[in-house]
Amino acid sequence: MARRSFIRGTGGYLPEKVLTNDDLAHMVDTTDEWIRERTGIKRRHVAADGELTSDIATAAARSALEAAGIPVSEVDLIVLATTTPDQTFPATATAVQAKLGMTGGAAFDVQAVCSGFLFALATADSMLKQGLFNTAVVIGAETFTRILDWSDCGTCVLFGDGGGAAVLKAEEWSGEPLSGVITHHIRTDGTKSDLYVDGGVSSTGTIGHVRMEGNRVFKHAVTNISSAIQAIYDETGLTGADIDWFVPHQANKRILDGVAKKMDIAEEKVIVTVDEHANTSAASIPLALNHAVRSGRAKSGDLILSEAMGGGFSWGASLFRL
Numbered sequence: 001m002a003r004r005s006f007i008r009g010t011g012g013y014l015p016e017k018v019l020t021n022d023d024l025a026h027m028v029d030t031t032d033e034w035i036r037e038r039t040g041i042k043r044r045h046v047a048a049d050g051e052l053t054s055d056i057a058t059a060a061a062r063s064a065l066e067a068a069g070i071p072v073s074e075v076d077l078i079v080l081a082t083t084t085p086d087q088t089f090p091a092t093a094t095a096v097q098a099k100l101g102m103t104g105g106a107a108f109d110v111q112a113v114c115s116g117f118l119f120a121l122a123t124a125d126s127m128l129k130q131g132l133f134n135t136a137v138v139i140g141a142e143t144f145t146r147i148l149d150w151s152d153c154g155t156c157v158l159f160g161d162g163g164g165a166a167v168l169k170a171e172e173w174s175g176e177p178l179s180g181v182i183t184h185h186i187r188t189d190g191t192k193s194d195l196y197v198d199g200g201v202s203s204t205g206t207i208g209h210v211r212m213e214g215n216r217v218f219k220h221a222v223t224n225i226s227s228a229i230q231a232i233y234d235e236t237g238l239t240g241a242d243i244d245w246f247v248p249h250q251a252n253k254r255i256l257d258g259v260a261k262k263m264d265i266a267e268e269k270v271i272v273t274v275d276e277h278a279n280t281s282a283a284s285i286p287l288a289l290n291h292a293v294r295s296g297r298a299k300s301g302d303l304i305l306s307e308a309m310g311g312g313f314s315w316g317a318s319l320f321r322l
């Protein structure tokens, strides 16, 4: 039987505590006006003391499973994209597996920073198509505020915490090329060091803090994301006019508007959530997708194009039909 993965439900979770731009203006040399103008961000959520990435990921997974109407007992794969794991090991995905009460299957983490959800989606999709597993929960979850330097106004205003998830089910495929999870284009370039954390297990023995040459990352982001989308247009013969919803990684409204314009995607098709929760790294795409679905905009049958760019550099694009 030819198999394909289909997205059967989406979910999301944002921690209760909200930090506004004005709150940040009391902490570092910044203003609400600067942050809104340069990024589109108004506020971000911050995990409570003791609230772990696995708690956020589990809440997002539960909400996606509920939306899909699929019991945990059917899930045999969890792929969690995160840069902010609970512990160095075991994989945070296994904590989610335990918290969900799942006793079988497999759970592991994927690390591609802000592009992590697309790498996790491509990984789970490949495993489902191959027949290794049947039902996957793909999650992006972060406690990114824990690796911020709260004295660096160039980075601490940009990020927030949260989690999003999608439930994927392998089903018999009719052969219609533009159905279910259609294709991915994921890439990395290890020679670029404009976005990184200045610590780690085998280097400093500390967790470190996010460091970024924002302007250089910005320029690479537009170029790399556009090339990934172009690869998908070339492969499928589609153009921006064929896409129902554009669900980009939410780093900066100027980046996602710039990419949409360059790739001929109409403004009204762009899902924007960066204003409400800033850049949540691997969580941003599933949170935006969940927002698109729950707000009643994206419906079953709609064609969705997603993209991301992050540290590594890592970047990519995915195409799927809801």
Ligand code: UT7
Pocket (backbone or CB within 6 Å): 029, 030, 031, 034, 035, 038, 039, 114, 153, 154, 155, 157, 213, 214, 215, 216, 217, 218, 221, 251, 252, 255, 279, 281, 309, 310, 311
């Ligand atoms: O998700 C991973 C990928 N990450 C990204 O995609 C982020 C990409 N980069 C960006 O989004 C933007 O580059 C930033 C939002 C980080 C910065 O915007 P920019 O338009 O590139 O500004 P800039 O870095 O060129 O800095 C402009 C000025 C500088 O001052 P001078 O040198 O012109 O006097 C900065 O020091 O803005 C200053 N600045 C700030 N001012 C107030 C930097 N951060 C702040 C701040 N508040 N928070």
